[in-house]
Amino acid sequence: MHTRASLLCRIRDPRDARAWDEFVRIYAPLLLGYGRRRGLQEADAADIAQDTLRNVVRAAPGFVYDQARGSFRGWLFTLARNQIRKFATRFDGRGAGGSDVRRVLEAEPDPAADRDDWDREYRLALFHRAADRVRPDFRGPTWDAFWRTAVDGEDPAAVAAALGLSTGAVYVARSRVTSRIRQEVRALDGDEP
Amino acid sequence: MTGCPSDSALRRLGADELPAAAARSLEQHLDDCDRCRARLDALTDVIAVGAALGGPRPGPADLSHVLDRLRSDGTEVTARVAWGLPATDRPGFIGRLGVIEIRREIGRGGMGVVYEGLDPTLNRPVAVKVLSPHLLGDAAARERFLREARAAAALTHEHVVTLHAIDQHAGVPYLVLQYVAGESLAERLAREPKLPVADVARIGGQVARGLAAAHARGLIHRDVKPANVLLDAETGAVRLTDFGLAKLVGGETITGVGVVAGTPAYMSPEQAAGGAVDARTDLFSLGAVLYTAAAGKPPFDGDSPHAVLFQVREAAPRALADVDPTLPAWFCSIVDRLLEKDPARRVQTAAEAADLLERRPVTPKRPRYAWLATAIVIALGLIAVIALALSNRDASPAVEPSTPESNVPVPAGFVVVATGNRYTSLWAAAKAAADGDTIEIHGDGPYLERRVEIRGKGLRIRAVPGSRPRIRPAQTGKFVEPHWIHTDSDLTIEGVEIHWPASADRPALDALFNHAVVHAMGNQLTVRRCQIVCGKPAVCVVAGGERVEIEDSHFVADDGVGVWWRSPGGASLKVGRSVFEGTAAVFHSFGPAEAQKTDPIAVTLADNTFAAKGVWAFVYPAVPKVTVRFDSRRNLVSGNYLFGTPTRTTSDAAPSLRGLVVWSEADNVYDRKGNFLAAIRANPWMIIPSELKSLADWNLFWKSDATGSVEADVRFRARPPAAGYAPPRLERVENASGPVPGWVESSAGAVN
Numbered sequence: 032m033h034t035r036a037s038l039l040c041r042i043r044d045p046r047d048a049r050a051w052d053e054f055v056r057i058y059a060p061l062l063l064g065y066g067r068r069r070g071l072q073e074a075d076a077a078d079i080a081q082d083t084l085r086n087v088v089r090a091a092p093g094f095v096y097d098q099a100r101g102s103f104r105g106w107l108f109t110l111a112r113n114q115i116r117k118f119a120t121r122f123d124g125r126g127a128g129g130s131d132v133r134r135v136l137e138a139e140p141d142p143a144a145d146r147d148d149w150d151r152e153y154r155l156a157l158f159h160r161a162a163d164r165v166r167p168d169f170r171g172p173t174w175d176a177f178w179r180t181a182v183d184g185e186d187p188a189a190v191a192a193a194l195g196l197s198t199g200a201v202y203v204a205r206s207r208v209t210s211r212i213r214q215e216v217r218a219l220d221g222d223e224p
Numbered sequence: 225m226t227g228c229p230s231d232s233a234l235r236r237l238g239a240d241e242l243p244a245a246a247a248r249s250l251e252q253h254l255d256d257c258d259r260c261r262a263r264l265d266a267l268t269d270v271i272a273v274g275a276a277l278g279g280p281r282p283g284p285a286d287l288s289h290v291l292d293r294l295r296s297d298g299t300e301v302t303a304r305v306a307w308g309l310p311a312t313d314r315p316g317f318i319g320r321l322g323v324i325e326i327r328r329e330i331g332r333g334g335m336g337v338v339y340e341g342l343d344p345t346l347n348r349p350v351a352v353k354v355l356s357p358h359l360l361g362d363a364a365a366r367e368r369f370l371r372e373a374r375a376a377a378a379l380t381h382e383h384v385v386t387l388h389a390i391d392q393h394a395g396v397p398y399l400v401l402q403y404v405a406g407e408s409l410a411e412r413l414a415r416e417p418k419l420p421v422a423d424v425a426r427i428g429g430q431v432a433r434g435l436a437a438a439h440a441r442g443l444i445h446r447d448v449k450p451a452n453v454l455l456d457a458e459t460g461a462v463r464l465t466d467f468g469l470a471k472l473v474g475g476e477t478i479t480g481v482g483v484v485a486g487t488p489a490y491m492s493p494e495q496a497a498g499g500a501v502d503a504r505t506d507l508f509s510l511g512a513v514l515y516t517a518a519a520g521k522p523p524f525d526g527d528s529p530h531a532v533l534f535q536v537r538e539a540a541p542r543a544l545a546d547v548d549p550t551l552p553a554w555f556c557s558i559v560d561r562l563l564e565k566d567p568a569r570r571v572q573t574a575a576e577a578a579d580l581l582e583r584r585p586v587t588p589k590r591p592r593y594a595w596l597a598t599a600i601v602i603a604l605g606l607i608a609v610i611a612l613a614l615s616n617r618d619a620s621p622a623v624e625p626s627t628p629e630s631n632v633p634v635p636a637g638f639v640v641v642a643t644g645n646r647y648t649s650l651w652a653a654a655k656a657a658a659d660g661d662t663i664e665i666h667g668d669g670p671y672l673e674r675r676v677e678i679r680g681k682g683l684r685i686r687a688v689p690g691s692r693p694r695i696r697p698a699q700t701g702k703f704v705e706p707h708w709i710h711t712d713s714d715l716t717i718e719g720v721e722i723h724w725p726a727s728a729d730r731p732a733l734d735a736l737f738n739h740a741v742v743h744a745m746g747n748q749l750t751v752r753r754c755q756i757v758c759g760k761p762a763v764c765v766v767a768g769g770e771r772v773e774i775e776d777s778h779f780v781a782d783d784g785v786g787v788w789w790r791s792p793g794g795a796s797l798k799v800g801r802s803v804f805e806g807t808a809a810v811f812h813s814f815g816p817a818e819a820q821k822t823d824p825i826a827v828t829l830a831d832n833t834f835a836a837k838g839v840w841a842f843v844y845p846a847v848p849k850v851t852v853r854f855d856s857r858r859n860l861v862s863g864n865y866l867f868g869t870p871t872r873t874t875s876d877a878a879p880s881l882r883g884l885v886v887w888s889e890a891d892n893v894y895d896r897k898g899n900f901l902a903a904i905r906a907n908p909w910m911i912i913p914s915e916l917k918s919l920a921d922w923n924l925f926w927k928s929d930a931t932g933s934v935e936a937d938v939r940f941r942a943r944p945p946a947a948g949y950a951p952p953r954l955e956r957v958e959n960a961s962g963p964v965p966g967w968v969e970s971s972a973g974a975v976n
Contacts, residue, residue: 051300052291054303055287055294056287059283059287059290059291060281060282060283060287061282062283063282063284063290064282064283065282077289077290081293081294084299085299088299088303089329152282154276155276155280155282156281156282156283158273159281159282162277178277180274181270181271181273181274181277182274182277183278184274187261197255198254198255199250199252199253199254199255199256200251202251202254202261202264202265203237203238203247203250203264205265205270205274206237206267206270207238207239207240209238209269209270209273209274210238210239210240212273212277213268213269213273
């Protein structure tokens with residue numbers, strides 16, 4: 032099927048200079064979004080993202096060699112959630128900001144719902160990044176045909192007319208873009224999200 | 225419908241794997257066939273992918289901020305190197321580089337990552353420095369670097385970190401270096417920006433010796449700076465590391481990484497100008513290091529590397545003697561000669577610099593306990609007799625006439641008096657000592673110590689007269705050990721300064737007070753003339769004994785407690801003539817259940833300054849049948865809370881305290897800003913002031929009168945951030961009728 036190594040494998044090759052940038056581009060927005068959803072302010076969410084990625088990097092060799100530990104997605108979630116807990120504990124009741132932070136602690140959501148939200152955003156982050164990456168591979172009206180019908184929900188026949196394509200060509204175009212995006216997501220994540 | 229394509233054909237159409245003609249024919253089929261359109265969408269997941277992309281994008285689009293932070297904290301480099309480590313089978317190790325087993329990361333930055341490793345062939349610990357792929361450039365640059373580094377590997381010297389080997393893995397070079405347990409001068413200066421001049425000279429002399437050995441082989445360091453000067457905790461020796469690495473980065477700013485070759489603040493003018501350099505460039509850098517360590521700030525400073533480089537090339541630094549007039553002239557003159565802009569006017573060789581620094585004249589020592597005497601006179605208003613006694617005792621060695629001949633320094637170290645054996649660390653001396661022994665400490669240190677654990681033997685640890693030993697942990701950073709000096713037996717400790725540095729890693733809240741600098745669980749603890757500074761959120765001294773005496777000492781616990789006494793019943797605590805700073809000064813709780821007796825507990829507090837921000841005495845009403853008798857005299861209490869008692873509500877606090885404590889006091893001064901009683905909610909931590917707002921309320925509460933205690937406005941002068949740990953200085957003690965007699969600081973300017 033796909034021959035490209037997943038991002039987590041690529042990042043283990045020090046010569047692959049782009050792997051790290053790619054990694055941050057996917058996971059930093061996810062972590063920032065998670066922190067904000069948990070009620071943290073911008074600066075605190077950025078701290079959490081930084082600390083979590085540091086922890087990922089510190090622990091990753093062990094993780095990568097121990098596939099039995101489950102998905103990267105789940106592991107990252109655990110690290111992020113622990114980081115928020117640690118942050119909240121650290122400031123709890125210790126002067127300025129204490130009440131804000133306690134609010135975050137007390138507002139810790141239902142674990143199952145929290146995990147569901149995380150999985151959903153993780154998936155969104157991957158798809159968005161994958162779409163960014165494959166976008167330049169498509170020339171002509173193919174991308175627009177995909178975006179306007181599959182994402183924006185416009186009528187395929189109308190879009191076909193506007194773009195000067197046959198309706199069948201619009202369907203083929205959007206299936207091709209979708210296939211490429213899915214392939215890219217697999218390349219980034221390794222797991223099938 | 226006939227003529228419809230198979231699933232496999234549709235999948236291949238979506239994956240763009242069909243020949244063009246076949247694809248075109250299927251495309252025409254799709255113009256009319258609704259069923260096949262739906263099949264194609266389902267097989268290629270169009271709807272789900274479209275929905276995912278229709279959702280909001282998580283997080284912000286602009287990540288430059290986060291990317292920058294991950295670069296500067298070294299995470300990026302670690303990711304690129306650590307994740308590439310080949311696996312190892314050795315338990316407790318995270319990977320392998322060549323033959324070296326990698327145990328853990330011990331440092332990182334823009335240039336690379338440093339690991340602690342093990343060379344299994346020799347079973348010796350090593351440091352492995354993996355260089356950031358950013359710095360390497362092309363294969364030619366890498367080869368050049370490897371050649372240079374192999375030349376450095378030939379050098380072994382007691383003041384140079386030995387380079388055992390150099391190799392590469394997946395195109396990333398790494399150095400295998402001698403492992404030095406300790407800290408760098410940069411880490412040291414981060415904790416204590418200004419070092420005593422004797423230490424600076426000693427460090428400088430050893431660095432110069434290392435440089436001399438390297439220069440003799442034609443090796444120029446090019447990046448002498450505090451971060452490259454390692455202080456060996458075991459031997460106290462200074463070792464210079466990272467020879468030649470600066471050349472690797474070739475004098476350019478590495479775009480996007482923020483690493484500048486060499487380090488502007490310590491770079492010589494000729495290096496800053498990009499000109500040719502010789503060995504004398506290292507001597508200029510050595511001068512800049514000595515200046516920084518003695519003055520508390522580098523000679524050249526600026527808002528940007530560019531500005532610093534300009535200063536290095538063009539500006540004269542502020543004369544060291546002006547920055548700190550107490551620095552001896554001989555020292556300033558050596559530093560001036562090293563910092564000459566023209567290499568020809570500099571000290572010419574490293575060996576000469578070493579000779580100058582080692583042959584420093586011996587200067588008379590200043591009285592060691594001057595600060596304490598001052599604190600007592602000024603802050604506590606004690607009668608002069610005690611101050612005199614103190615200053616006589618401590619000043620006597622200081623006023624001896626000293627000539628280079630007569631003042632041969634006693635070798636520094638730790639002597640077990642009974643055997644006369646000398647040790648280089650308290651740890652080793654304590655291990656060798658027997659029950660009842662005295663360990664005498666000679667010299668001022670600083671001694672970098674590993675954890676000291678004393679079991680089953682009572683010890684007395686004292687500085688010899690004329691010495692003021694300073695003890696620092698060899699390991700910094702994480703809370704590796706909860707207690708730094710632990711004993712289960714009697715302990716007396718006298719005349720020592722112990723500093724535990726601040727840590728960015730804070731323990732969890734519930735573990736906050738389970739970390740102590742000195743953890744004395746024996747029956748008796750005596751602390752005299754000590755200074756214990758605890759930068760961590762922790763406790764300076766935890767004592768669990770029946771007889772605890774603290775005298776003439778200074779405790780700083782910015783984020784914790786000065787003395788925490790976990791008393792058994794029937795025990796006594798005496799605290800006298802001591803100064804406390806921090807969150808809480810004296811914290812009392814009951815010890816383990818088996819140590820509890822129901823006899824009353826006696827607490828005597830006399831002539832202390834409690835400049836703690838918060839609570840200075842907690843009483844846990846955990847054992848209601850035990851009474852705590854407080855006798856508090858002539859203390860200055862500048863804090864928000866006098867007593868804290870943990871209860872659920874504020875109104876419970878007062879009766880619970882009155883049922884537990886027998887209070888007597890005389891002649892205390894209370895800061896008007898403080899509260900007298902507080903309830904403590906233990907979880908989460910909250911301090912709730914009670915309705916006892918004034919001294920009148922307080923007296924009524926204890927049914928006491930004519931105590932002689934007063935309320936006053938108390939103000940301390942702020943301590944300059946870089947001034948080290950001097951006790952706080954009183955600026956004002958006054959009440960409505962004017963300055964409080966006996967507490968007035970009449971000549972503010974004279975207090976030092």
